[in-house]
Amino acid sequence: MITQSSVLEKFGLQYPFKFNKKSKLALGYFCLMLLPFLATFSLDMADKTTYATILTTVNVLAMMAFYMQFPLVSRLKSFSLFANIDWNITHHKKIGLWLGIIFLLHPVLILAPRFLVSFDDGMHSLVSVITAPQMLTGIIAWVGMIIWILIAIFKNTLNISYETWRFTHMLGLVTIMILATLHITSVGSHGQFQEKFNLIWWALCATSVTMVLYNYFIKPRILRSKPFKLIDVAQVSSTDWQVTIEKKDASGFDFEAGQFVWLNTSKHSGGVKEHPFSIASCQADLPRVSFLIRNLGDYTSKLDTLKIGQNVYVDGPYGSINLAESSKAKAIVLIAGGAGIAPMLSLLRGLAEKNDARPIRLIYGNNRLDQMVLQDEIKALEKTMPNFKQQLVCNEEFNQEHREDIYQGVIDKDCIEGVFNSINNQNSIEAKKDCTVYLCGPKPMIAGVNTSLKSLNIPKEHIHYEQLSF
Incomplete structure (x- = not known):
């Protein structure tokens, strides 16, 4: 059954109306979308x-x-409307x-x-359109757009390859x-009769091109001066590597636990050589910064070829996940799938x-046990932190005696509810009310866990996540 609240949720809104971060972003983008629309219809146009x-x-x-689409992926962190990179990338794809x-x-x-x-x-x-010389730009753009979307x-x-x-x-x-x-601006009915209309669109086009030139050619050269x-x-x-880098001048870089950066280990200055990775270390480790990187593609399969002492260029940090979101929570649950352990470990x-x-509580899932990273450190934290426990989740069938810290299967509703039960002496209802959940992992895992959290009545505003997809 389609309800008013379910429709609003599609646009990041809640019923009754509660303007959270994402709904404010949606409203801001919607207002920007209307500007050329209002400008266009303020022009003196013939009746239609x-x-x-x-x-x-x-x-x-x-x-x-x-x-x-261009400011959405331009990493304009100085502008709050464009600073939420995960939200931007998700909507860039949908749009x-x-x-x-x-x-x-x-x-x-x-x-x-x-x-x-x-x-x-x-x-x-149809024949007139196809054969008219002035329509050629539109036809090429039309065909090109379809091909590039596919x-x-x-x-x-x-x-x-990601870079290509x-x-x-x-x-x-x-x-x-x-x-x-x-x-x-040359064929459309507005463009043929209104010079002001053309100025609007060429200004927007020039702004978009400027963003691309800055991100791919100018910014990388600036970053090379701060290796x-x-x-x-x-x-x-x-399947995982830990990469540690250090700021040469020991200043000018800071981050919040849970954020990520774009790394460039290439000698080339172009922006296409950058790759996004989550930070796994905490602020106390600065000026050193560590990353946990899974071998998933053409670039990550060559991490062992990197040379100790070489320059690495960093664009960031980015990301909206941080510990401030749980400052008032009475309990915290970290849920990591595969490579999603990096930001969760940073938070931990x-x-x-x-x-x-x-x-x-940390719920950490992988397909195999040998993919679990830094277990010695995490087990040490279980002993030194006042109230911390890890729940491993593994798809692999293992031939050893039952271990309470390993949940066989995937991170599902039963697994999550069991963790909530452990928080408040079997009273998961009380635990859910004042708990903040952080979540990171592959897109299918994020979708599945979000569904489970919703069925467990975890308030949506208490769930914070980013997807490993760019």
């Missing part, structure tokens, strides 16, 4: 039919959404899919009235944006540094 007005509205909003659909339907919606009059009229209009969706299936995909994705979308802007040094690379499980180390006496 209802259908043409609706079509113009859709086109204007879609183009603004296209331009907004991209909708833009692909709108671009696909764009010529269909324009030509549909002609085909409704007669098939011959429709075909004549590549983004199936990039893993196509086995494209990121560069071609950026280059392709910038080209499509310029062609689309040329199309709407870190590689201190250590050590394998800490069958930060809590240990403060000697936090609240009940703290």
Whole structure:
């Protein structure tokens, strides 16, 4: 059954209305989307039919959404509206899919009235559009957008390296944006008659291109003047490495537990060589910073080739997860899946540094036991921290006597509820009321755990997570 509250949740809102961080972001982006729309309709335009007005509205909003794709991924942490990188990336992908659909339907919606009059009229209009020289930019942008959206969706299936995909994705979308802007300012009904309309769109286009140039060419050169040094690379499980770097001047870098950065270990200064990794260390370890990195791709499979002492370039930190979100909580549950252990370990180390006496639980899941990292350190924390326990979760069938610290299977509802029971002497209901949950892992794991938390009536505002997907 579709309810008012369920519809609002799709847009990051709650019923009754509670403006949390994500709903404020959604509202802010929506207001920005309306600016060119309002500017367009403030111009003195000829009367339009209802259908043409609706079509113009859709086109204007879609183009603004296209331009907004660039600040969403530009890591503008100085601007609060663009600072939540995980939220930005998630919505960048969702908006991209909708833009692909709108671009696909764009010529269909324009030509549909002609085909409704007669098939011959429709075909004549279609041929005129395809053969008209001034339509070439629009046609190229239309075809290019469809192809680039499909590549983004199936990039893993196509086995494209992260660096190659990121560069071609950026280059392709910038080209499509310029062609689309040329199309709407030279062929679109507004652009043909209103110079002010054209100025709006070319200004937005120029701003987007400037962001790309800064992030891919200017910022990397700035970062090269502030290098870190590689201190250590050590394998800490069958699939994971711990990489430790140190700031050369021992100043100018700070972070909060749970955040991540983009690392560049290449000699090249281009932004396409960067890779996002979560910080696993805590602030007390500065100027040294450690990362737990799983061997999952073409770059991470070559970590053992890095040279101790080489320069490493860091863009960050980023991320909205931090311990301030649990400052008023009576208990904390950290849930990590696979490589998601890095930010959870950073949070745990930060809590240990403060000697936090609240009940703290770590649920750590992997496919195999030999993928569990830094178990000696975590077990030591179980002894030294006032109220900390770890619950391992493993899919692998192991031939050893039953261990209470290992839950066989995946991180499901029963596993999570068992951990809540351990917090408050079997009274999980009380534990859920005042507990903050931090969550990090692969996208399917995040979705499954969120479903379990919802079924356990964990308040949505008490759940903080980031997905390992860029």
